[in-house]
Amino acid sequence: MAQPHWAAAQLAGVEKMTRSVAVLGGGVGGLAAAHYLCRLGQPSRVVVVEASHRLGGWVSSTTYPDQVVFEHGPRTLRVTGNAGMNTLALAEDLGLADQVRGISSSHPSARNRMLMTLMMQVGGKLHKLPNSLKALFTKKPPFSKPLVASAVRDLMASKVINEDESLFSFVNRRFGPEVAKYAIDAMSRGIFAGNARELSVKSFARRLHDVEQKHGSVLLGLLKDRKNAAKTDSNLETRELVKRAKREKWSVWSVAGGLENFVKALEKNILENNVDIWKNVPVKRIVRNGEKLVLQTDKKDLEVDQVISCLPSNIMSSVIQPLSPKLSTLLSSIPYVTVGIVNLEYPGHLIEEPGFGYLVPSSEPNRVLGVIYDTCTFPQGDRTILTVMMGGYWFKEYFGNNPSHESLLDVAVSEVQQSLKIKIKPKRHHVEILRDCISQYVVGHSEVVCSARKLITDLKLPLALVGSSYDGVGVNDVIMSAKNAAFMENIFRGNYMFICYNLASLNPDIVRVRGVLLGEEFCVCRLSFDVMTNRRIGCCSPAIMTSIGGPNCSP
Numbered sequence: 001m002a003q004p005h006w007a008a009a010q011l012a013g014v015e016k017m018t019r020s021v022a023v024l025g026g027g028v029g030g031l032a033a034a035h036y037l038c039r040l041g042q043p044s045r046v047v048v049v050e051a052s053h054r055l056g057g058w059v060s061s062t063t064y065p066d067q068v069v070f071e072h073g074p075r076t077l078r079v080t081g082n083a084g085m086n087t088l089a090l091a092e093d094l095g096l097a098d099q100v101r102g103i104s105s106s107h108p109s110a111r112n113r114m115l116m117t118l119m120m121q122v123g124g125k126l127h128k129l130p131n132s133l134k135a136l137f138t139k140k141p142p143f144s145k146p147l148v149a150s151a152v153r154d155l156m157a158s159k160v161i162n163e164d165e166s167l168f169s170f171v172n173r174r175f176g177p178e179v180a181k182y183a184i185d186a187m188s189r190g191i192f193a194g195n196a197r198e199l200s201v202k203s204f205a206r207r208l209h210d211v212e213q214k215h216g217s218v219l220l221g222l223l224k225d226r227k228n229a230a231k232t233d234s235n236l237e238t239r240e241l242v243k244r245a246k247r248e249k250w251s252v253w254s255v256a257g258g259l260e261n262f263v264k265a266l267e268k269n270i271l272e273n274n275v276d277i278w279k280n281v282p283v284k285r286i287v288r289n290g291e292k293l294v295l296q297t298d299k300k301d302l303e304v305d306q307v308i309s310c311l312p313s314n315i316m317s318s319v320i321q322p323l324s325p326k327l328s329t330l331l332s333s334i335p336y337v338t339v340g341i342v343n344l345e346y347p348g349h350l351i352e353e354p355g356f357g358y359l360v361p362s363s364e365p366n367r368v369l370g371v372i373y374d375t376c377t378f379p380q381g382d383r384t385i386l387t388v389m390m391g392g393y394w395f396k397e398y399f400g401n402n403p404s405h406e407s408l409l410d411v412a413v414s415e416v417q418q419s420l421k422i423k424i425k426p427k428r429h430h431v432e433i434l435r436d437c438i439s440q441y442v443v444g445h446s447e448v449v450c451s452a453r454k455l456i457t458d459l460k461l462p463l464a465l466v467g468s469s470y471d472g473v474g475v476n477d478v479i480m481s482a483k484n485a486a487f488m489e490n491i492f493r494g495n496y497m498f499i500c501y502n503l504a505s506l507n508p509d510i511v512r513v514r515g516v517l518l519g520e521e522f523c524v525c526r527l528s529f530d531v532m533t534n535r536r537i538g539c540c541s542p543a544i545m546t547s548i549g550g551p552n553c554s555p
């Protein structure tokens, strides 16, 4: 094997003593971190500390006595990519294979992701996003030209060298104003509930940014750079549920009875592995005691060797303040937005044009971000269930600080009256204001995250930052970041000598050999045996090191 260009070797003595790890936050990130800590090695003492009376964080479903389910947070998980396959493998490990419900790419929910535009010149009605090759060559409102014209524009547009820019400005430059105004603007609302003019292209679509910087054109760059696209992990591809998802061409999936059942299965699993779960215990502060960290709560203190924080960055910012005001300031710079959600139930099947739902571009005079047609994707008998989502980046501007639930319900009901012509009253509803529920990866986000992790390394804090504030807002990304942090904890436990290679100096094929760590798989990582030191050697790419806060932190 080629020599490492630089090496961060951590050769701790093989420690037999029980290490203690505190996982802060019992959202899906915290529960996944606890699961992988148990799964990837000899379990340390693991304590999950959760502020509220329940686990799951934003993953939250209500099941009524008649078995009707309302989802209040995430409802579907992506299948694609290593992170997507990893969550499917996790569901299988949790014994959920029979309860997983996949939606094939030919299902109307996967094909029809509509854009809502109320502009009179385009008819004030719902428009389907192009979902076939033919549609790309056809002029369809709200676009004034066939979308293929935007592809041609990308091939012609000159490259602009920059570190980062907004999603809107990137797409406007490369694909034209209509793709930015309708498609990208709406998509940003359907993932971040955010403003495409402020979100970072580098954090959201890093590969698109990178191929432009390298090749000048995005589409040409993607074509030329195919071999550098993230390789799928062949270990994950052999998992039964992943194979089923591929065979049946799933695009998204959920769990019977609601996504909260995924969280319940995780909770059961970690309890079986003797993880302590403290509920109703908000962590107030973290202080240092020698090499250890002490969590201070109103009830009791907890001294541990390692902390994996799965708290939202704005909360972690105040928890870490006494230990590092600088880290606290960095974390406080990541903004959050609030979303109002209203679940509505109607008798009968009322959706004329089935689909996943629709998104409203910010150029429309509408306080609603979009509407999800829940029962088109997962039917629940003879009823229609819709979720209307509103506010987000614009919450305060549209609703003030503290709108009443009745006012949000009124907005939701009149929205579906107008857009879907549903004139009857809902039979049942649920209104919630999800305060600061989604972090905004604004321009410069990756630098902030990198600086925060570099500071942790410089201060030699036994602390990892995990969760939706840092490396991706989707559930899959959160689970992957939890897995990476658990992997690192295993390394710190002294089981491995760890070497991080500079990708540039190695044949990528060597680096991309998948590794096996105690039967677990990591895509850009390998393990081998060092005969000199009689130890297993783990190595991984700087990308993994960056995502888990290693020393070679280059965004």
Ligand SMILES: Cc1cc2nc3c(=O)[nH]c(=O)nc-3n(C[C@H](O)[C@H](O)[C@H](O)COP(=O)(O)OP(=O)(O)OC[C@H]3O[C@@H](n4cnc5c(N)ncnc54)[C@H](O)[C@@H]3O)c2cc1C
Pocket (backbone or CB within 6 Å): 024, 025, 026, 027, 028, 029, 030, 049, 050, 051, 052, 054, 055, 056, 057, 058, 059, 072, 073, 074, 075, 076, 077, 078, 281, 282, 283, 284, 310, 311, 312, 315, 339, 341, 434, 437, 438, 466, 467, 468, 469, 472, 473, 474, 475, 476, 478
């Ligand atoms: C409306 C909405 C729709 C979404 N839709 C999708 C979707 O369709 N697909 C998808 O993949 N993702 C979706 N997401 C994103 C997904 O829900 C999140 O990425 C994920 O749930 C975040 O998990 P987490 O564990 O990082 O954070 P959280 O869920 O925020 O968990 C953090 C936990 O920390 C606890 N906590 C807070 N303060 C303290 C403290 N001081 N001490 C101890 N504990 C504390 C909280 O109570 C919480 O349980 C959606 C999000 C929202 C809001």
Ligand SMILES: C=CC1=C(C)c2cc3[nH]c(cc4nc(cc5[nH]c(cc1n2)c(C)c5CCC(=O)O)C(CCC(=O)O)=C4C)c(C)c3C=C
Pocket (backbone or CB within 6 Å): 076, 077, 078, 113, 114, 189, 190, 191, 192, 193, 251, 252, 339, 356, 357, 358, 359, 369, 370, 371, 372, 389, 390, 392, 438, 473, 474, 475, 476
């Ligand atoms: C079509 C209507 C949609 C509305 C309204 C909507 C609201 C909404 N979504 C989030 C956060 C996320 N959504 C995610 C995935 C996702 N959302 C929609 C549609 C709507 N979302 C679709 C079709 C999908 C699946 C996309 C796919 O990959 O196939 C995700 C996960 C993204 C990921 O990386 O996997 C998040 C996060 C919020 C906060 C929100 C509120 C307005």
